[in-house]
Amino acid sequence: MTTHSAISATGLRKSFGDHVVLDGLDLDVAPGTVFSLLGANGAGKTTTVKLLSTLISADGGSARVAGHDVATEPDAVRASIGVTGQFSAVDNLLTGAENLRLMADLHHLGRADGRHRVADLLDRFDLTEAAGKPASTYSGGMRRRLDLAMTLVGSPRVIFLDEPTTGLDPRSRRGMWQIVRELVAEGVTIFLTTQYLEEADELADRIALIDHGRLVAEGTAAELKRRVPGGHVLLRFPDAPSLEAAARDLGQVTRDNDALALRVPSDGSVRALRDLLTRLADRAIEVDELSVHTPDLDDVFLALTGNPKDEKVAS
Amino acid sequence: MSTATQPLRFYPLRDSATMLRRNLKHMLRYPSMTVMLVGMPIVFLLLFVYVFGGTMGAGLGGESAGRAQYANYVAPAIILMTITATIQGTAISVAMDMAEGVIARFRTMHIARVSVLTGHVIGSMVQALISLAVVIGVALLVGFRPSAGVGEWLAATGFLLIVTFALVWLAVALGQVSKSVETASNLPMPLVLLPFLGSGFAPTDSMPAGLRWFAEYQPFTPIIETLRGLLMGQAIGANAWLALGWCAVIALGGYLWSKKLFNREFSG
Structure with a gap:
């Protein structure tokens, strides 16, 4: 390997x-x-x-x-x-083109090869216009x-x-x-x-x-x-009774009464969403807004490296 | 990935030429340093010829004592000071360079590492040659009348190049050992002052015993006496061998020290 x-x-x-x-x-x-x-x-x-x-x-x-x-x-x-x-x-005192030519010389490219390579790279990296200006600018x-x-x-x-x-x-x-x-x-x-x-x-x-x-x-x-739990669907309801009905029906949820919102654990797949929406429709519960949250690397990072404040002290 | 071991070649001469071009471009982009470095010996020359020259010349004794005689006496010291000023610039530009990220890039590249240093050395020697030409020109204008013929001038030029080569290697080491540009401009200061504590500006036999002993044995005295001998047609004697010996020791020491410093663990 x-x-x-x-x-x-x-x-x-x-x-x-x-x-x-x-x-x-x-x-x-x-x-x-x-x-x-x-x-x-x-x-x-x-x-x-x-x-x-x-x-x-x-x-x-x-x-x-x-x-x-x-x-x-x-x-x-x-x-x-x-x-x-x-x-x-x-090299700040050299121009962009001179910096590239310096590298071409140090790689022992021939004169013509070097010139081609420099021109290609200037073009590819959108530096042709600035090629003659010092890198410090x-x-x-x-x-x-x-x-x-x-x-x-x-x-x-x-x-x-x-x-x-x-x-x-x-x-x-x-x-x-x-x-x-x-x-x-x-x-x-x-x-x-x-x-x-x-x-x-x-x-x-x-x-x-x-x-x-x-x-x-x-x-x-x-x-x-x-590796990190945290995927969920966020549902927002038009009024408290809808929220109440949904919360009773869906069981394992986190409630936010002030925002009239529910956090329902979910892997965010289409099938899970369809099941959830069908279930709410069957009960005739009105939903204003739905958003899906999959765990991002931020969740992974914070979960695996612990308190981010320690990092700042260590750095 | 291929693990076949092809011999990896190095091209120290080619890489040194590339680095020399880089350093010469730096000098062109940053001319104020060159101007300052050539300005300092010229200011000292004018100061010593016109301000102190009359009095100092009288002190030299002899029938034609005076400003003109002192100009001849002090010119070799000023010429040497041109070299020490140049190497002060070398130390500064090496220290500035080492602080640049591009040096870290060179270290991760497959190049002849010493070329980074030889680029500075040869660049400084080119700079020294130009400065020397300017300073000698001004010296001639203010009354320096050397008796040297073509042969002596060639010998003097070769000798100055040897002295420059030795001191530049020392300066490359001093530039690397400096943690900051300020330190780099201060470290070579003793070299700038040494001609004063030798036979550069006054004969050593006019000095008190302790200082006189130091002045006679420090490297700049035989260097100045050799240069004076070549330009003014005086006897050189053992001074030439002493001067070349000192140059060999300084060059070798500076080179080995520089190389060791450049190869030490990167700490940027």
Whole structure:
């Protein structure tokens, strides 16, 4: 299993002084998939990326990226990866085009090849117009796009994206997501860290929740959501008698008398909804409004990592 | 994933050339630093020739004592100061660079790592050559009259490049060891001051015993005496070997220290 993984890690440990950041982390990422490491600030996401991208060395455990051991073959790992993140960046004094050309030169692309690659990437990332301006004048979204474009110059097989959309406006964030989807379609493996549940839900094939340097859960978004109860249907009634009748009839419900609402546990499937509505119609109970709530990753995250306030202190 | 182990090649020369282009572009984009660095020795030159020159020149003794003679005496020290000013800029730009995220990117790339540093070293040497040309030009305008012929000038240029090479490696280490840009601009200050505590601005035999001992044994004195000898046609003697020895020690020490610092655990 391990030999075919794009990224695998066993028992990774890392401490800075007394502070244990990673406490025995195991990972396994299949090639050509998006794997998302999800956690609050200070949970150990960036440290994991630094370890896997050979920026720092682990205190214990081992990891392989693109088939190479990060501790014993760091150069082979570096030749196969690209890193874009909070700590990886662009040269502010150079223009966008010069930044890309710098990468092309460092990957020893020929003059013509390099020029083509730079022009393609500028075009693909919508930076052609700003190509001649210094990167220091770029907006946040443009910088991230340039950053990712620089990572792609060397056609890496494994890409680490460390919080690629933190601080971006919603439109830039969606643009970044689109780019990630295109990369995966080309067969690249993406290791994505994020503190946004929505982002992991949108992009990731598998999601790992990390808390205090340990994995607390791992699976597909659907698998994780199933682990947490909380799906329900919210019914709103026109008057108190309707509410009363429905509550009596449906049994196990949570009442909100002031809002004239009932919370009925449900998996949110069409069949369950149809049964519920038929039942209410049979009793001639009037319903004003109905909304379905499936558990989202927020519920999963809060349920599995405990008190979110502790996280903020730890970060 | 393929686990076949193909030999991974490094291209230190090609990567160094790429990094040199990067550093030269930085200098072009940020010209105020270059201007400031060449301005400092020129200000000192004007100060020492026109403000102190008359008095200091009289103190040198001899029949033609005066401002003109002092200009000749002080010019080699000012020329050396041009180099120390340049390397102060090297330390600052290395420290600024290390704080940039792009260095972390270079560390995750399969490149010859030393090229990040050699780019700075060669870039600073180019900058030093330009500054030296400007400062020597101004010195000639304010009365510096060297007796050197073409051969001596070539030897002096080569010698200055060796001195620059050694001090730049030291500055690259100082820039990396600095936690902030402020520290980076302060750390090389002793190097800027050392010519004053040597034979740069006054003969060492005019100094009190303790200082004189220090002045005669510190590296800048043989360096200045060698340069003075080449430009003014004076006897150099053992100074050349002492100066080159010091340069070799400083260059090697600076290089090894820089390399060690660059390869230490990333802590950004």
